Amino acid sequence: MPKDKGQPVDDDGRRLFLKLGVHGLGAGVAAVTAGPAIAYLAYPLSQDPTTGGSGFITAGRADRFKEGEPVKVDLLSNKMDAWNRIEQVKVGSAWILRHEGKLLAYSSVCPHLGCAVDYEAKDHKFKCPCHRSAFGLDGKIEDGPSPRPLDSLEVKEESGVLAVQYLRFKQGVPDKHTV
């Protein structure tokens, strides 16, 4: 019997059809499984990256802060980046005191160039060791190159517990701008 001349063409066509079918099926399976996986991995990127850092942070019982006796308090908060939650990270420090009956908090960062401000009990003054700026218990400048008073922080007291809103401010400028 003579060989059918069309046969090789049909086989090639079938092979090509099967090949495309297998590849298409593979791509479909990959798309179905990759979609949810990508959505799962990308989910944290759509969430608020930080929790607690810019809100009020507990600073302890309000009655521990006595008139005219500043206490330096490290402010701790939980932080969350896209994939990690880190418990109790120090976000900053504040000097907290009662002054003329009011609870006050100041950022411990010097408004001049950002050194850590200390408190000298014998002089009743906050002092910066870097360029000798000095501030009174009311936060006002008493000496040195600081362009503005100590940066006050908002405080609130609830059920005897004090919380401080910790913010960072631009240094070296006369006005208080958050950064």
Ligand code: FES
């Ligand atoms: S950084 Fe405090 S006086 Fe300069």
